[in-house]
Amino acid sequence: xxxxxxxxxxxxxxxxxxxxxxxxxxxxxxxxxxxxxxxxxxxxxxxxxxxxxxxxxxxxxxxxxxxxxxxxxxxxxxxxxxxxxxxxxxxxxxxxxxxxxxxxxxxxxxxxxxxxxxxxxxxxxxxxxxxxxxxxxxxxxxxxxxxxxxxxxxxxxxxxxxxxxxxxxxxxxxxxxxxxxxxxxxxxxxxxxxxxxxxxxxxxxxxxx
Amino acid sequence: xxxxxxxxxxxxxxxxxxxxxxxxxxxxxxxxxxxxxxxxxxxxxxxxxxxxxxxxxxxxxxxxxxxxxxxxxxxxxxxxxxxxxxxxxxxxxxxxxxxxxxxxxxxxxxxxxxxxxxxxxxxxxxxxxxxxxxxxxxxxxxxxxxxxxxxxxxxxxxxxxxxxxxxxxxxxxxxxxxxxxxxxxxxxxxxxxxxxxxxxxxxxxxxxx
Numbered sequence: 001x002x003x004x005x006x007x008x009x010x011x012x013x014x015x016x017x018x019x020x021x022x023x024x025x026x027x028x029x030x031x032x033x034x035x036x037x038x039x040x041x042x043x044x045x046x047x048x049x050x051x052x053x054x055x056x057x058x059x060x061x062x063x064x065x066x067x068x069x070x071x072x073x074x075x076x077x078x079x080x081x082x083x084x085x086x087x088x089x090x091x092x093x094x095x096x097x098x099x100x101x102x103x104x105x106x107x108x109x110x111x112x113x114x115x116x117x118x119x120x121x122x123x124x125x126x127x128x129x130x131x132x133x134x135x136x137x138x139x140x141x142x143x144x145x146x147x148x149x150x151x152x153x154x155x156x157x158x159x160x161x162x163x164x165x166x167x168x169x170x171x172x173x174x175x176x177x178x179x180x181x182x183x184x185x186x187x188x189x190x191x192x193x194x195x196x197x198x199x200x201x202x203x204x205x206x207x208x209x
Numbered sequence: 210x211x212x213x214x215x216x217x218x219x220x221x222x223x224x225x226x227x228x229x230x231x232x233x234x235x236x237x238x239x240x241x242x243x244x245x246x247x248x249x250x251x252x253x254x255x256x257x258x259x260x261x262x263x264x265x266x267x268x269x270x271x272x273x274x275x276x277x278x279x280x281x282x283x284x285x286x287x288x289x290x291x292x293x294x295x296x297x298x299x300x301x302x303x304x305x306x307x308x309x310x311x312x313x314x315x316x317x318x319x320x321x322x323x324x325x326x327x328x329x330x331x332x333x334x335x336x337x338x339x340x341x342x343x344x345x346x347x348x349x350x351x352x353x354x355x356x357x358x359x360x361x362x363x364x365x366x367x368x369x370x371x372x373x374x375x376x377x378x379x380x381x382x383x384x385x386x387x388x389x390x391x392x393x394x395x396x397x398x399x400x401x402x403x404x405x406x407x408x409x410x411x412x413x414x415x416x417x418x
Contacts, residue, residue, distance in 0.1 A: 027267065057237065058236070059237070134234070
């Protein structure tokens with residue numbers, strides 16, 4: 001039997017005093033992409049439209065006709081404008097890291113379809129969100145993750161106000177985090193050109209459903 | 210599985226634990242208890258302490274010693290005051306609804322341990338939360354949940370300010386109005402009697418570590 005003196009007592013960490021206790025508020029659980037895809041596989045998102053954004057699973061209302069139409073119009077338009085060496089994706093995943101796996105309504109990426117057979121693209125030349133019920137989300141959380149990932153050209157088709165909001169020049173503000181410093185609103189009578197296709201003039205009225 | 214510690218400090222406060230808006234706007238996904246258990250079965254809660262409140266999964270921060278000690282002190286005091294006929298549980302689930310399964314620090318329910326063999330208690334004569342890092346949450350989200358479920362006697366042991374907060378007379382008809390009409394704050398020199406045991410006196414100093 002071992003005598004007590006020969007037993008080595010390692011120091012036990014002392015719990016913090018009450019005053020030093022960190023103010024870690026109880027938070028909604030955060031998920032990573034691994035967990036998110038496991039839940040999807042398990043069928044937990046059946047019948048729901050969801051995206052993983054900054055660790056939170058966001059649920060959106062089912063799309064209505066104007067939204068669907070808006071997405072399809074853009075899909076066709078951009079295919080024409082960008083041509084062969086680009087791939088126009090609609091509601092397909094953009095891999096923005098372990099916390100964010102958004103599915104932008106329209107994204108334009110270099111290359112062709114098969115380039116992304118094995119993995120989702122991690123950036124895009126242009127992203128467009130068609131906003132019916134999601135305007136606040138698209139202007140805040142989505143703008144934030146797209147800016148943080150230096151998506152240079154981000155448009156929001158504002159169905160309710162019938163205009164297009166163009167966000168450019170992403171940068172990191174010391175107080176606000178990642179934002180777009182340039183925001184332009186273009187109305188029905190005007191035209192827009194993607195940064196990657198500056199010569200293509202697309203009428204806003206041709207984009208709006 | 211990677212665990213993400215820090216939120217993007219400037220993340221727009223879009224969701225902030227908001228429950229779903231009824232007008233079809235995006236919101237954090239909400240789960241039923243069945244789905245919550247499926248997520249558990251996927252092993253996605255490994256190493257985390259979670260609760261389900263209003264369909265949202267919240268993660269509790271790791272338990273510090275003062276918190277644990279206070280729970281034990283409260284338990285011992287209540288066990289002495291509530292004899293046979295009451296089951297006292299610490300940090301165990303309560304079944305309030307299809308989307309609510311909180312884990313109060315201490316719950317005193319009528320009945321014996323056998324009454325809860327098949328399912329968790331659905332109500333309690335007294336609930337106690339010990340607050341070290343969770344004060345805001347306990348005073349807001351949990352308070353509303355307990356008022357909604359007409360928990361007549363709800364206490365918060367406020368470790369930082371060394372006081373006992375007593376909430377009684379649950380009222381309200383919806384999320385905006387659930388509240389307690391009677392709120393008392395008792396200091397270290399004072400005593401409290403559970404509503405269900407009005408003759409018993411528990412000193413506040415006996416439940417603070």
